[in-house]
Amino acid sequence: MHKDFYRIGPQTMAIMPDFDKYGHPESIILEQGKEAFSIKLKPRHLIDRTLRSYASSYMGAVQGAAYILKKNHTLPVLIKAEKPIILLPTESSTREGCMWLSLDHIIDFNEEEKGSTRISLTGGASIVAGISLHSFYHQFQKALFFRHHLERPDDRMTQAFEPGVTYHFIKGEGIRKTGKKE
Template sequence: MHKNFCRIGPRTMAILPTFSKNGHPVSIVLEFGKSPCELEMKPRHVIDRTLRSYASSYVGAVQGAAYILKRNHTPPILINAEKPIIMLPTWSSAKSDCAWFSLDHIAEFFEEEKGFTQVILSGGENIKVPMSIQSFNHQFQKALFFRHQLDRADKLTSRAHEPKVTYHIFKGRGIRKSGKLE
């Protein structure tokens, strides 16, 4: 793990983009009950470094979400499968001004003024996002559906299944074949 790095975890509420005095991208990581952490990198890179610490990557997380959602335009990202943390982007993560919000820490959101959405986090922070309420709601709904699909897959794979048919593999003189046992 690198020095001066905040790993995204269950307390992470948002990753906000800003710029240093020199114009370099800076991320402000907001964590519930903690002081903000500033990192000299884009929010996307904070997410990628966190995923790499879990032996994954940003590209892999995007591909996984796109596979589950059947679309890859601004997908939410699953940070940790054991303790599901889903981060949703405000818009394309390729843009340096893309902010990320933890689905679990969005307390509410509403239209502040035309073209701006006010997001209230679980820690009480208010963040004014320059995007329409419809666009933010679309990202929020996509993240909820993503969570639903992940939960559904977990339930399907964790059920004990009674075998309906038993198969037996026979081996004989260089030939292998499968047969159904009654």
């Protein structure tokens, strides 16, 4: 089955690269409880189109992840902030074989053979990806840390940087805001 438009959502389990019968790139979409279907876009372009429909972009999502994770390659992307959908790549997104998997749909993963990993998804589906178990584990951990960072309360702005020290700033005639006399 082929679709003309698709927006990545909570039911999206995996986006896999493929080519149609004419050699044009497309994406195979696995959704929970449904048959796989294709869309005539590369996975990265499908992700960008979805993000643009939410007033963002692929580059913005990658830059945000790079800022949070302090890394700059094979980064997970956040599709939707209200109810986070985090996709993790199996390799560099510029490579033809890059698959994208939804963090929430990954149940388990095991080494299939040297250099490939079987990833079990919700609903009983599984995918074999051309990535070592060690590398996939690293990608999975990176995505978990990313989600953890996004879900934690932002208490950094309210923390005291000098425990036990209190500052009082008093504004009055002849006194600067720093508390020192002019």
